Amino acid sequence: MEEIMKVECTCGFLMESDRIKLRERRQKDGLIKVYYVCPKCKAEHHVCYHNSETKNLQKLIRRARNTGDRAKEEEYKGKLKIALDKLNNRL
The missing domain is CATH 1.10.12 (Lyase 2-enoyl-coa Hydratase; Chain  A, domain 2)
Structure with a gap:
């Protein structure tokens, strides 16, 4: 069984990594920005580009x-x- 990581937002809210919903946004340059939003403070956190x-x-x-x-x-x-x-x- 995989161990679940805890991710801490800049606001201090702790999230379990398996509960984070990754979102994607296509940018004008053709890149796809992958990010998640903190459910508490609604801050957007960049993960990577595709x-x-x-x-x-x-x-x-x-x-x-x-x-x-x-x-x-x-x-x-x-x-x-x-x-x-x-x-x-x-x-």
Whole structure:
């Protein structure tokens, strides 16, 4: 069983990570901003950015997982990590 993380908002409100509803907003530059809103203070907290490439890789990961192809799933996960790191300036 996975351990549930606690996330603390800047207002001090504690949330369980499995209860956070991620939202997406498409920006004018084509990027998709992923964020969540604190249920107490309504502050918006940025999580990451996606684009069409990363969304497609997520779809390929789900497809590989559903067909039981662990090798392809791991390959796509590696590509997704690289793409997200690059997109979110983590390299």
